[in-house]
Amino acid sequence: MNLAMLKPGETGRITAIGAIGPLKRRLMDMGVLVGEEIMVRKVAPLGDPIEVKVKSYSLTLRKKEAQGIEVEVLK
Amino acid sequence: MSLEPKRKEEGEIAAKPPLHPVAKRTVTVAVAGNPNAGKSTLINAIAGSRLHVGNWPGVTVEKKEAVFSFEGQTIRLVDLPGTYSLSPYTQEEIIARDYLVRERPDLVINVVDATNLERNLYLTVQILELGLPVVMALNIYDEAQAKGYKIDVAGIERMLGVVVVPTTATKNRGTKELLEATLRTAADPGAHRPQRLNYGSDIEAAIAGLAAGLQEKYPQTAENYPLRWLACKLMENDAEVAREVRIDPAELANEPLAHLRGAHDEDVESLMADTRYGLAAGLTREVLHKPELRKTEMTEKIDRIVLNRFLGIPVFLAAMWLVFKLTFDLSTPFVDWLDALFGGPLKLWTAALLGVLHAPVWTVSLVNDGIVSGVGFVLEFVPVIFAMMFFLTLLEGSGYMARAAFVMDRAMHAIGLHGKSFIPMLLGFGCNVPAIYATRTLETPRDKTLTALLIPLMSCGARLPVYALFVGVFFASHAGTVIWSLYVLGIILAIVMGLIFKKTLFRGETPVFIMELPPYRLPSFKSLCLHTWEKGKHFLVKAGTFILAFSIVMWFLINLPWGVHNQADSYLGKTGRVIAPIVEPLGFGNWQAASSLLSGLMAKEIVVGTMGEIYAPHGNAAHDQAPPPSFGSQLKGIGSSFVGAVRQAVANVTSTFGIASLSLGGMAGSSSLTTAVRHNFTPLAAFAFMVFVLIYPPCIPAALAIAQELGSWKWFGISFFYQIVLAWGMAFIVYQGGRLLGLGG
């Protein structure tokens, strides 16, 4: 199950980050770490990107990037 | 790992010799923090207009510095780019890091967003590794309190070993205390060295091993850099650092490091990130207490509508429409006011002044028909430019822009751009020059270049005088619609060119789009004004320099050789006649139009000025009609018409649903120019002319901006070339197509 597959309102816990190099580092810098809870807040009107909530703030991610983030679904 | 304080080690990189008590030296303070933590607002609140904006050497990232005096001590604030981390992956991070490591400022003010403690502390932890004295500004404190957060400030101070000052930059609270703390710390850095955080025994052992190895094999290098930091970076395989110190991390391999690598699943870099975040999280848990109940925040409520699946785009379109409406509604009455001012009283005063100086008669023509007309016609649009910049700055500061980028990203992506490109392009509607400089916020050169190439197609404020003139003569009853159609045409062409560029010059992946959506905030009025000024001043500076200079030059070109009677034989006329055939198929193949367009290459604003000079009657015949009113009554007239403008502005906003349009009595309305235009153009040719002006290269300052921001003249060349070709092509299609359709000729 990856992040892109979550629906708005669903929360997951990150189990793996598939990206490598600068992208992975960027994600980590923004708080997207293995073990973190991440919730999908919204999808943009045109379908892409998505807004997620991690730690205590909101981020946007394109679906393509979200696909690389493995999660296990919570609530 | 723990937050237990660790004893400071001997052999730690020494600070510079202790500061002699204040007064003599300038204290250099670097300001670092996350984007959206309110760093700019804080610096603006402290330093205000004493801010000097420049460039970090060698790159096109903004550097803000301010030098000021506080309680007798000179302080130099250096604003580092906002970063989430000090890793070597983005230009901003590299700049921030390099500055801290190489320049070794006396102190670092770390601006932390109190509503986002954990993520902000991630950066703090990294700053602490550098061993510099740190003072923390716990900003956005009011919001945190409003949310019911309870933050143990003393606890943070204890655990990190830094002085923490709660601040609310938007309300200018805490700034004084912050500066006091800064000076206290700077005066006695030894007593204020931050804690060395414990990363856990495994990692600490590896760091110690590396540090020892460094001191042994590279004692010189070890001296020049913060030792602990250097060891960490080499351990993380930081390419930038390794390259700079010319040390291959493999050389310093030691047992604990090998153990570290083997014992964990992930690479050391990820491990370190985890550890740092772990510390940040642990610290946050200790000092932050969030209230039990989480009421839905205002931001969430607003976003339910703004980012709604169905409402998102309409809201966005409405916001854009509102920006344009408010801009024009509020500013056009003042444009008219300035127009009357320049066209009437100002010309009378300059003529009188020149008379007093016994200047020859021709100078009156130069000053009035040349300078005042040329520059005046441009300056009167200043209210529009500043109004637009103000509203765009408001959108940006409030946080809405990020939402707009979010909504538009998909569409932008389709033409090869980024959601974030959207903001500079929007600025382009005010003035292309600051818009091009705004491409700095884009992360990759590809994004920057593509956006900068498309910005000139955003119809900027400088083109308005041209539209105003022709629309006033030929399309007065549909003024709004015609101008609107030109704007839309620009946008459509930008989309088309974007697609073309995507397939040709910019093939390849569009880079990632990760952007924070900050909570909605109301920016302080002071910072709004400062930012608006920063964006709008380019237009003013242009007017005061380029346009003034070119107006003078143009006048001479039209009126020389000395004593020439037929304008067509002047230098300008001769040049115009050579060019005229090129624009013949576009419907305006006369030398006057050709020369005006040529002058417009310098700056679009000059086009009308040149036309005005060409078509203006020679001498002062027009001015001798009636005795000019007295100075006193002129002043009164100016004052009362200003009041009238204010009233009109308010009326526009409240009453009209559409967008107000200009009436422009004074200058464009000057009968000679409008009559001349009416004689020399047909409506179709006028429209083709406006299309040409919309598309062809904007102005020299914009060209310089492109060359500067994109780093070479090559891109300017490409931009120039495609714009000229496209302009000619579109005007051709409009004119010849129109003729075929029987719309005139």
Added chain:
Amino acid sequence: MHIADILWMAFFLGIAVYLLYRSFWKKKGGCHGCNGNCTKR
């Protein structure tokens, strides 16, 4: 054409040239002149 005319002409053209010179030099020169030495110490 009297000497007065020539002087006035020189005056105005002088202004124009000065402004052009300043604006070109400022834009192109700008910060490139302080590469690496931007921090005053």
